[in-house]
Amino acid sequence: MGLPRKLKNLNTFVDGESYIGVISEFEEPKLAIATEEWRGGGMLGPVMLDMGLEAMEAALTMGGHEAALIRKFGTTRVDGVRLRLVGAYQADNGGAAQAVEVYIxxxxxxxxxxxxxxxxxxxxxxKVPLAYYRRVVDGRIEIEIDMLRGIFIVDGVDRYAEIMAIISS
Structure with missing residues (x-):
């Protein structure tokens, strides 16, 4: 019998500073491919063409007033605040807990x-619009997206490497 892994506990680090006991909730970004409808001559119907990625946005909720976080508001860099979420997921079937880390x-x-x-x-x-996102499960990088450097890695394969090689030479 299978049971789903549920979040048992979490912590968040903002620019390396731990917020254990303060973080209330973390909302990971939705991952979405930007698409455009195309129907050319001879096609039976339209298909959706891959046009890159949609913008990503995360959110976090703290249990109370955090002056150190408010001081980060207005940074001029699109990736000026670095966050790391660490979660322990476990199924109630006696299995080991699974470490999930999200870097944004x-x-x-x-x-x-x-x-x-x-x-x-x-x-x-x-609210945190993202320039960078990486999800690591039990030490293995599952997905990494770097909007500024053109990196789009899923399961160890950089799906954008060929395009970056063409436009970088």
Missing amino acids: GGRFTEIDPGKSKAGDSTEQKY
Whole structure:
């Protein structure tokens, strides 16, 4: 009988600083291929042509006020803030926990301080459009995307290497 691996616990590091006990939630970016519809003469119907990747965006929620993160707002580099999410996933079938690490480079474009009321829980939400994304499972790189350097690696294969070789020479 199979059971799904569920997130048992997590931590986030922002520019190397641990936020264990503070991070509430992390939303990974959606990965999407940008496509364009094409139907040429003689074709029965349209196909979707690969036009690169869609923009990626992540989000994180902290359990309260974090002045150090607010100070990172407005960085002029598209990859000026580096984040690393570490999650432990485990199925309740007695199997070993699985380490999942997500590395992202981007910048905070939106900070939502939420509502503040004495005695109530507070959360701050951070929106992070990405220039870089890498997902590592048990030490193996599953996917790496570097928008600035033209790297698009999935399962060890750089799907954009041939194009970069042509335009780089």
